[in-house]
Amino acid sequence: MKLSRFVFLFVLISFSALAQKDYKLWLQYNKITNPAIASEYKSNLKNIVSLGNSETLKISIKELETGILSMLDQKPQIKTEIEGENNLIIGSKPSLNSDLQKTLQSDFDKINSEGFIIKLVVLKNKKQLIITGKNDVAVLYGVFSFLRLMQTNTSLKNLSISDSPKTNIRILNHWDNLDRTVERGYAGFSLWNWQKLPDFIDQRYVDYARANASIGINGTVLTNVNANALILTPQYLEKVEALANVFRPYGIKVYLTARFSAPIEIGNLKTADPKDPEVMNWWKNKAVEIYKRIPDFGGFLVKANSEGQPGPQNYGRDHVDGANMLADAVAPFGGVIMWRAFVYSEHDANDRAKQAYAEFQLYDGKFKENVIVQVKNGAIDFQPREPFHPLFGAMPKTPLMMEFQITQEYLGFSTHLVFLPKLFQEVLESDTYRKGKGSTVAKVVDGSLYNNKITGIAGVANIGNDLNWTGHPFAQANWYGFGRLAWNPYLDSEVIADEWLRSTFSNDENFIKPVKKMMIDSREAVVNYMTPLGLHHIMDTGHHYGPGPWVSNLSRPEWNPVYYHKADKNGIGFDRSKSGTNATAQYAIEVEKLFDNLETCPEKDLLWFHHVSWDYKLKNGQTLWNGLALKYQEGVNQVVTMQNIWNKTEKYIDAERFNEVQMLLEIQNKEAKWWRDACLLYFQQYSGKELPAGVEKPTQTLDYFKSLKFPFAPGNG
Structure with missing residues (x-):
């Protein structure tokens, strides 16, 4: 009995140690096995000189101690004065002595208030390594960046980094409800345990803040855009205050969603008319109440007059x-x-x-200076691929904030491996042509195109209380990649994938090279097996799980997939050209001409903008029908390739994460085939054509696929 108990405890402890790898995200701090790199860091990290004692600086020191001990098996001495050489000096600009300030002045001129400097300097003929910024949160960002250099085995030779975020507000939007369900959440329940707050502070809140600070995220919206007014009551504001206190040392501001009808629901007013003096006064008093508790409260995110949410239009007013x-x-x-x-x-x-576009563009220049309009990356709804939203670049007097979706509502939930920074980069690099060639979406978002005062990028979070935070080990890369692109919208997704893999798994090139390619190709794979050639929104309705191109019985036309693909005997696709809805006219003339012409429209967007004959010849010589079918098959083949790549990685990583991803890829393979077979059988009714050579024949009937029901699919709260 004692022996079996010992074995059980041993297994439990071993499992817990392995599970910690998933929980640690990209902050694994694995031991540096490259002798030359390890030696280089060891010689520079014997002493840490801390120039300050704020909570944020204490967090920075603790993070350095943890990282150095783990990666180098070396415990640095913590000092408060600079003695000797080869010290790592940590502190913000005001805490630096005059010699250091003078030495670094040109570097300080390059950074903004959140930027940091990491540099090897010579001070009084002695070599020192310094991490600094204009305040302690900037220093914390620098510390995490320095630890990333260690994690990726980057040499310290000629080290000189001055880096600043290019956007002001870098924020996660949690679609979390007060009952802890998460709308479009696929990683368990909400992190926020409102029942236990404010007195019980879960360690996960601290770890959440730490992970966000490590990638430069500086804000969090705690509650669903489909808002509940109760969050604005004293009972809940006390709980919000507790979270704000946890997040503050990590540079993270708390925001809330404001339900527009709150003055009626919790304020006993008869109206929520924004022009009513009592309503105005109610919101002003509510703001005073919130800021008294949370002096650095960020503000409100508002979804109004959309999908049944109340708003100013209920009272004859406008946005x-x-x-x-x-x-x-x-x-x-x-x-x-x-x-x-x-x-x-x-x-x-x-x-x-x-x-x-029609509802907002006419309001350009009419919003107050502390309003930023949050625009989704595409005009429909977070599809596997959408052309960039026409509002970007079209409102020069109004700051526009990008809204990406990190949670994979339309991309296979947390069971599919899809590296979203590739999608984000595609959108950010898109050229709006609003001020001539080179007027990219990134330049709109970072404010450089029109010199906007406030800028921002939001990401709908994919985080839940699952042990690994995101439901899929590789979904962590989407949270990480969002943060890195919010900091710098010009980063390449391959660089992000490389950083994440090295920080999360291994620096072994035999692992990095094939797995990085797998990640980079994964987004195109999901487009191919779900919505190739510009198809969109053909997922089953409500839960958006799996294909449902046949759905046509919902009360609103735009809730039905048939509305978007318009398949008939003549062809398939939504005509948004001049001969159709003329949506192309919402873009700058150069983009309009590109999209409007069937011959120049990029094939990846073809069926988004055009209703095309089944016999139309694609650029590769295939008919549209054959090309569409072959794209679906290509998507399935790409998942098989992903599986083959992953199956060869077993010797490079821990068994738990290897097995977890292996099982998830098998689900992805099955669901990719489901998508291919269901969609091709459905569209074949209209094309009347046989499947081309190279496309696997379905093993089930269309009626079988139509019969599948998923009343409890996750995330449909």
């Missing part, structure tokens, strides 16, 4: 009236209003893709 009323309430405290442009109406059956 400007609603946003500016709230902006006035938080302006005295430096707060910001993030007003979402995701709107579409059941009363306009013309083209859902046109509605946000």
Whole structure:
């Protein structure tokens, strides 16, 4: 009995140690096995000189101690004065002595208030390594960046880094509900345990803040955009305050979603009309109440008059009236209003893709200076591929904030390996041509195109209380990659993948090279087996799990997949050219001409903008029908390739994560085939053509696929 108990405990402890790898995300701090690199760091990291004692600086020192001990088996001495040489000096600009400030002045001129400097300097003929910035949070960012250099085995020779974020607000939008369910959440329940707050502070809150700070994320919206007014009551604000206190030393501000009808629901008013003096006063008093508790409260995110949410239009007002009323309430405290442009109406059956532009562009220049309009990357809804949203570049007097979705609502949930930074990069690099060639979406978002005062990127979080945070080990890379691109929208996704793999798994090139390629190719794979050649929104409705191109019985036309693909005997695709809805006219003339012409429209967007004959010849000489079928098959083949690559990685990583990804890839393989077979059988009814050579024949009937029901698919809260 004692022996069996010992074996059980041994297994339990071993499992816990392995499970920690998943929990640690990209902050693994694995031992440096390259002798030359290890020696280089050891000689420079014997002593850490801490010039300050703020909570943030203490966190920085602790992080360095943890990382150095883990990666080098060396415990540095912590000192408060500079003695000798080869010290690592940590402190913000005000804490540096005059010699250091003078030495680094040109570097300080290059950075903004959140930027950092990592540099080898010579001070009084003695070599020192310094991490600094204009405040302690900037130093923390520098510390995490330095530890990333260690994790990726980067040499210290000629080290001189001056780096600043290119956007002001780098924020996660949690679609978390007060009952701990998460809308479009595929990694368990919400992190926020409202029942136990404010008195019970879960260690996960600290670890969450640490992970975000490590990639430069500086804000979090705690609650769902489909808002609940209760979050604004004293009972819940006390809990929000507790979280804000945890996050503050990590440089993270707390934001909340504001339900527009809150003055009625919790304020006992008869109206929420933004022009009503009592309503204005209610919001101003609410802002005072919040800022009294949380002096650095970031502000409100608002979803209004969209998908049934209340808003100013309920009272004959417009988005400007609603946003500016709230902006006035938080302006005295430096707060910001993030007003979402995701709107579409059941009363306009013309083209859902046109509605946000039509509703918002005319308000350019009318919003208060502390309002930023949050625009999804595409005009429909976080599809595997969408052309960039036409609002980007079209509102020069209004700051526009990018909204990406990190959680994979339309990309296979957390069971599919899809490296989203490739999608993010594609959007950010898109040229709007609004001020001539080179007017990229990234330049709109970072404010450089129109000199906007406030800038931002938001990501709908994929985080839950699963042990590994995101439900899939590789979904962690999407959280990581979002943070890195929010900091610098010009980063290459291959660089991000390389950093993440080295920090999370291994520096072995035999592992890095094939797995990085697998990640980079994964997004195109999911496009191919779900929505090739510009198809979109053909997922089953409501839960968005699996294919449902046949759905046509919902009350609103734009909720039905048939609305988007318009397949008939003549062809397939949504005509948004001049001969159709003329959505192409919402782009700059250069982009409009590109998309409007069937011959020049990129094939990846073909069926987004054109209804095309089944016999239309693609650039590779295939008919549209054959090309579509072969794309579906290519997607399945790409997943098989991913499996083959992963199966060869077993000797490079721990068994737990290897097995976990292996099982998930098998699910992805099955579901990719499901997508291929269901969609091709459905569209074949209209094309009337046989499947081309090279495409596997379905093993089930269309009726079988139509019969599948998933009433409890996750994330449909």
